[in-house]
Amino acid sequence: MKTIFRIYSVALVLCLVLEMTSAQGNKRIGTAAGTQLLVPIGARDFAMSGSGIATSSGVESMFWNPAGLSRMNDNAQGMFSNMSYIGDIGLNFGAVAAKFGSFGTVGLSIKTFDFGAIPLTTNDDPENETGRTYSPNFSVFGVSYARSLTDAISVGANAKIISETIQDANSTGFAVDFGVQYSGLVDIKGLSLGVAMKNIGPQMKYDGSGLYRNAISSDGDRPEQKFKSEAATFELPSLIELGLSYSDALGENMNYTLNSSFTNNNLYLDEYRVGGEVGMNLGEFKGFVRGGLSIVTFGDAATREEFEPVFVVTENLNIFDSPTFGAGFVYETEAVDITVDYAYRKVQFFNANSVLSVKFGF
Secondary structure, eight states: OHHHHHHHHHHHHHHHHHHHHTTTOOOOOOOOSOGGGGSOOOHHHHHTTTOOTTTOOSTTHHHHOGGGGGGOSSSEEEEEEEEEOSTTOEEEEEEEEEEOGGGOEEEEEEEEEEOOOEEOOOSSOTTOTTOOEEOOEEEEEEEEEEEESSSSEEEEEEEEEEEEEETTEEEEEEEEEEEEEEESGGGOTTEEEEEEEEEEOOOEEOBSGGGEEEEOOSSSSOOOEEEEOOOOEEOOOOEEEEEEEEEEESSSSEEEEEEEEEEEESSSOEEEEEEEEEEEEETTEEEEEEEEEEEEEOOSHHHHHHTHHHHHHHHHTOTTOSOEEEEEEEEEOSSOEEEEEEEEEOOSSSOOEEEEEEEEEO
16 A cells, blocks of 8 residues: 555656646747657667656667666667658667676667658759759767666766758757666655656757859849858757656566656657556567557647647647557577567558667677
8 A cells, every 4th residue: 555655646746747847838839950869769669659768778778768778688789770760761770888897888879861862853953854863861879878876776878969961961960868767766666767858959050062052143243153041050859858667577477567758848749658568578588568659738728829820730740649569579598688679650641650679688
C-alpha cells in the first residue's frame, strides 16, 4: 500500500510540474532551423513513441537522453539504424561508445539523410528538360559523454554539429543536449525519472553562392550584376522533456516497463507520450514486444483561439499522430551481444515509417 501511495504521489507532483511548465501555452509556434534534429533514431525507443526518457540506455540514448549512455550493459557498443521516413527520404544513424572506467562513457554518432536525386529546375529550365538532378545533404555529428554519479543518478551531455547543404547554399550550426536519469525514485525499486534538455544553441542561417542573383539596378545605367539575397536567421528547435517509468517482473522469466513523458517545445506544440515493453528471458535469448502513442496538445483555450488558423493547419497535417509498434531480440554469446530491433508507425499521405536497428555489445 505504501509503494502504491508513493507512486501516485510522484505522479501527482509531476502532473503539477507539467501543468506549470505548459501554463503559458504555445505562444511561439513558428519556423525552426535544423529540424532534422527532431527526427528520431533507433527502433527500440521509437517503438515506444519516444516515451522512455527515464529508461533509454546504450548508444541510442545519445538521441533520447544522453544520461542513459552510462547505463549500457556492455563495455563497448556499436549500432546502425535505418529509417524509411517520408517522401522516399531515408535516415541512417551510426554510433559507437565505450566505457573508460571511472572517467565515464564516451560516444560518437552521425545521422545522415538520403533524399535521393531531385530534378533540378531553374528559371531557364523550369521543366527540367536537361535532366539534371541534385541531392541535399543534411547531417548531424555528435560527441557524447555520460557518467554515473551514484548507483541511482546518471548525467550526460551531447555536443552536435549540424550541417545542411542544398545546391550552392549551406548552413552550419552547433547545439548541446543535457540529460539526467534517476532510478529508485522515492525509494521505490523500478521507478525512474528522466529529464533532458535538447538542441540548445545559436541561431542558424544559410550562406553561399546559391544566394546570388543576377539583377539590374533600378537607379543609374549600371549593367546587370550579381546581388546577394541575405538569408534570415532561425532558432533551433529547443525542447525539454520529463519522463517517468516503472519496471517490474511479471514472473520468473518475464518483465515489463511502462513509460510516460512530456515534451515542451519552444517552437511547436507540446506532446504527451506513453509506451511500454514486455520482455521474456530465455537464457541466451531475450525477446521483446513494444508499443506507444504520442498525443499533441495545444495548451489552454485562450492560446488555441489565438492560434486557431495555425492549429487547424497543424492538426490536418499532423501526419505522425498515430500509435507505434515494434519488437526485438537480444542474443548473448561469450564474445558479443547481438540486438536487433524493429519499429513501425503508420503515416498519413506517405508510406509508413519503418525502422530497423542492429546493435553489437562487447
